[in-house]
Amino acid sequence: MNYSVIIPYLLEGTVTALRLFALTLLLAVPLGLIVARLRAAKSPFINLPIRFYLLLMRGTPLLLQLIFFMYFPPFVLDISIDRFMAAIIAFSLNYGAYFAEIFRGGIDSIPQGQAEAAKVLGFSPWQTFSRITLPQVIKRVIPASANECMTLVKDTALAQTIGVFELFRAAQNTTSREVSIIPIIIAGAFYLIMNSVVAAIFSRAEKKLSYYKG
């Protein structure tokens, strides 16, 4: 086996996995925040579609969603879509739903008195959310978000089912070409390294926010 060929090949897949990961987070986190706030809206015209979206995304396999976003645009809407783009859309909508539920739990766990105190002090609703509620929510959602991010690192492997060349695909290709299990083990180590970094970042954030309680 020629490692000087295999390793760069696997690294190439790793870069794609990281791009999937980063872009998904970039879209899913703000989406989750918006959805969490809309989910709390009193009007059923806002509330109900949001609930339906949450059910759909959390109630069907991510694999199915990936395939849906790969084939729905070209076959039904007659729009051609890049595989990578389809994967980003599916991942973002799916993870947006999970993040929304995490954020909703976080927002609900902040005592009502915080927003009331802020209102009495003259803060606008947006100032209250951004300066009082959100910073406290962030602290509370760190553990659950860490889980979600680590799962996302692993879930990027699913993108290969719609033909995105990422780490898992690269490892599989090499394994069958070389008739060796080593590439799969190397890929496993790469995932592990990525997730160690993710875990380290979150535990640092947790430590940083431990200066206050409540």
Place this chain on the structure above:
Amino acid sequence: MKSENYQTEIAEQQTVLEVSELRKAFGELSVLENINFTVKHGEVVAIIGPSGSGKSTLLRLINQLEQVDGGNITVCGQILCANDANSNAIYSNQEILRQIRLKIGLVFQNFNLFPHFNIERNLTEAPTVVLGQTKEEVAAHARQLLSKLGLADKAKAYPWQLSGGQQQRAAIARALALNPEILFFDEPTSALDPELTGEVLKVIRSLAEENMTMVVVTHEMAFARELADRIIFMDQGLIIENGTPDEVFSSDNARTRNFLRRYHE
């Protein structure tokens, strides 16, 4: 003529809060009925009454934390809400509501300090963000308030590092940082251990000496009697008494006597 106008103007200025025909229900449950009272500048009004009589709701309505069903509320001459022809309260526009909010301070039973800000920032955040005052003037005012309330050495501490009494004093300082015209307290010592209530009451007493207009919901009868210019006794959503401490404590009303007797045992 001119001097007469002037007189009425003064009289109007002196009324900080005017509440009339106020009513509020939560669904079927009527919580406040026909509430009428005024608070003049520099007055200290104590509100007493059994649990569930609507004291908190009254404060929350005036502080815009609950929606008024009917009645009129005027703060420093600005109308918060006023009855229409059908006795349904109509609120003023958002800008007026905002201005009124800035004239009123509220101190909660459980403090509600912002846990992620240190004590100094708890005081400075609203004046900077809401009033747009400069960091320097806000910081100077905060320092002055903290030392007045005996918290000078706690400026950089976080709320969880303070005792209950210190937290409540910090919450009072936070409300004072906006220079309110009138300050409301909702059972400010009820969440405190008995040995810590004294330090909070002392602060309220010193504010009274500075002529701060205050409305204090309290179960501390001795304190109410000693400090208040007027005591309002509420029961089941009604104002039963509204008079000087001597008047209220010597009232013939059966409900009043019944309530006060329990606090004399």
